[in-house]
Amino acid sequence: MIAAAVLSALAVVQAAVTPSLAAAQNLPSLGDTDREELSPLMERKLGEQIMRDIRRDRDYLDDAPLTEYLNNFGATLLAARPEARGEAGYDFFFFAVRDPMLNAFALPGGFVGVHSALILAAQNESELASVMAHEIGHVAQRHIARMLGQQRQDSLIPLAAMVLAALAARSSSDAAGALLMGGQGAAVQRQLNFSRDAEREADRVGLQILKDAGYDTTGMISFFNRMQAATRSYTDAAPVYLRSHPLTTERIADIQARTRDQRYKQRADSLDFHLIRARVRLMQDPTQMGLREAATAFENQLEQKSRVQTAAAKYGLALIALKEGSPAKAQGLLQEAYAAAQGASPPIQDAVLASLGIDIKLAAGHAAEALKEAEAARAKFPVSRGIARQYAESLLAVGRNDDAVAYLRDQVRLYRQEPQLQDLLAKAYAVQGKQALQHLALAESYALNGSLPAALDQLGIARRSPDASFYDQAVIDARERELKSRWQDELKETQKNR
Incomplete structure (x- = not known):
């Protein structure tokens, strides 16, 4: 806990x-x-x-x-x-x-x-x-x-x-x-x-x-x-x-x-507030019973006849359809969510909706369409970390593995604290058959998540990989010394305070 x-x-x-x-x-x-x-x-x-x-x-x-x-x-x-x-x-x-x-x-x-x-x-x-x-x-x-x-x-x-x-x-x-x-x-x-x-x-x-x-x-x-x-x-x-x-x-x-003396100031809620609440409702209870209860809540929400509430409810129902393995149904509901939200001003340019669209295309096996949507979303939302990772996933889905590796290597240099990037990079290396680099990336992911023993295990696997070059071995040795030192310091502090 x-x-x-x-x-x-x-x-x-x-x-x-x-x-x-x-x-x-x-x-x-x-x-x-x-x-x-x-x-x-x-x-x-x-x-x-x-x-x-x-x-x-x-x-x-x-x-x-x-x-x-x-x-x-x-x-x-x-x-x-x-x-x-x-x-x-x-x-x-x-x-x-x-x-x-x-x-x-x-x-x-x-x-x-x-x-x-x-x-x-x-x-x-x-x-x-x-x-x-x-x-x-x-x-x-x-x-x-x-x-x-x-x-x-x-x-x-x-x-x-x-x-x-x-x-x-x-x-x-x-x-x-x-x-x-x-x-x-x-x-x-x-x-x-x-x-x-x-x-x-x-x-x-x-x-x-x-x-x-x-x-x-x-x-x-x-x-x-x-x-x-x-x-x-x-x-x-x-x-x-x-x-x-x-x-x-x-x-x-x-x-x-x-x-008491402050004037009342009404502020309109963003569309994202309602979309995220719909998303969280499904995370709160991801069981089948929870999904059924969420679906009922979204259906009741549709009765409010509000554009924003309708968009959020349709979005929630699209998430449920995707979780239940019906990407075609999810796509239809997502389009209805977009349609309901179009009355908003300014016109909807929403990363939450765009992200679900990419997920639906990937789940349906429409990799080329997913990549096209990911490229468009990345242009609209350049600072979105979730969209950036979906773009990498789409590159892998269409088989552009070299492009995915090049993109992810740039990303991990820019965003050093995101284990998800290292996981994707490991996946890309695995597709290329680069075992040593795959396990090096996994080691970095485990280290970022605080699992130092697992990170050291991955470094050991990387060292034993048949394709580990002299340069790879040097990187592995240096990283192993650093992580072992951190792990020993943590053990000493834990033992000292028992």
């Missing part, structure tokens, strides 16, 4: 907050007694280590259209108020996890997670923006770093209990309670008080981001009221300090007071 991701990261936290180790590493002072123990660099390192484990979790939604929507949406909020990136100037990354509870969470270093249920519960983009802006506020104010600064007398035990309990509560309040039993009561109370202050501070930062970005600030009030009701129903048996975002009447009253 995602809660387990924190366990492997606690070694990094321990190094960050132990004064003797911090001194040995010459970590820079942040000029604040609450934050002097955790540098921005260490905070980012901690977030990256947690993310490596989260990405391996089955509930991590590694879906290109969804991830691109969240990051484009988050970038819009940050662009309206650049100082929200904080003193460290973090490069934010927004992602989604499959979870039936309404929640979102911020990790150290600029990583923000959103539960799938929260996306579905948001009735408009202003409500979704209110939650994401709130989480940006946590990162901008470096609340986790400040919390760690307060651990100087309490050690890591209560902090570990709090973090693990908050993440474990995603799926089981009983599990969360069991984890918290290991914490120390007085220290937990101090963290609870700080958490309440942090929540109010994040609310204020989030409200300013909402206002500057042109969203309706009352969206925060309406959505937080709904989250408060949902939290009560989910966690009546759990102590209040287990809630990752304790929603109090005082917090909501404070938000209302701050928005």
